[in-house]
Amino acid sequence: MKTGAVVQYPVRRLTAYSTQTLRFLDGGEQRFRLLDTPARKWVVHLSLLDDGEAAQLQQFFSRLQGSSGRFSFTDPWTAITHPNCSLELEELRLEFAGPGQCRSTLLVRQNR
Numbered sequence: 001m002k003t004g005a006v007v008q009y010p011v012r013r014l015t016a017y018s019t020q021t022l023r024f025l026d027g028g029e030q031r032f033r034l035l036d037t038p039a040r041k042w043v044v045h046l047s048l049l050d051d052g053e054a055a056q057l058q059q060f061f062s063r064l065q066g067s068s069g070r071f072s073f074t075d076p077w078t079a080i081t082h083p084n085c086s087l088e089l090e091e092l093r094l095e096f097a098g099p100g101q102c103r104s105t106l107l108v109r110q111n112r
Contacts, residue, residue: 012043013077040082040110042073047103054094054102061092073108084111 018034049057064071064087073085088107095103 013075014041014043015039016041039112040075041088042075042108044106044108045103046106048100049102049104050100051102054096054104057104058092058094061087061089066090066092070111073110082110085109086111 016039018039019031020034022030024030046053046057063069067087067090070084070086072081072083074081085108088109093104097103
């Protein structure tokens, strides 16, 4: 974006833990973690993008080839850069409400 901001607010951060549960015939259970650290995701809402910013977003999405590409993402809360992230979208949706009024939502995930 022209302002140099990573995201526009509001932005949401999701943290997920992955646990496997084995149930035995006697009713007992055993649980263990599948991931050593939690999986992180960010929901990035972009609004009031001008035409140039919308074009840059389209180029970025095309360069990544949707969810298959990798990029670095800086967490807006911690300022930590996560080097192995991707988008969780197969198509980019841009909503044009008028000149200089484009919006979109991206879901960024940290890969393992």
